[in-house]
Amino acid sequence: MYAYGEPVDMRKGFDGLSAIVTNHLGKNPVGGDLFLFVSRNRKRAKVLVWDGTGLCVYAKRLEKGRFASVWKDAASPVLKLTMTELQLFLEGSHLVGKVSLSPAAFLKSSCAPHVTVIKCAHVAHRA
DSSP, rough: OOOESSSOOOOOOHHHHHHHHHTTOOOOOTSSSSEEEEETSSSSSEEEEOOOOEEEEEEEEEEOOOOOSSSTTTTOSSSEEOOOHHHHTOOOOSSSTTOOOOOOGGSSSSTGGGOOOOOOOOOOOOO
């Protein structure tokens, strides 16, 4: 899941958002990833996703408050989020993008070289 790191004109639809994904993020809009876009005033957000049969645009407008800013670093045009972080973002959490809200992948942890895999065989007992 990728959040575009600059404010977006929320009048953009399927084609405009797909063009941003292709031209600015260097990603394939029909590759199965989700792409988050936020308006300049951070009151509106859209998510572009390919569901296997076509592009979908999900939109949300906040009645109170603002979404977290996903463009804190001008040098980074994209912020990678987990699905949990996307959900928290859409619910109005201000921690998204500031601190990691999801644990690191298990195999990337420092204890991964010490993990032992134990294989078990099923033994049938005769009655």
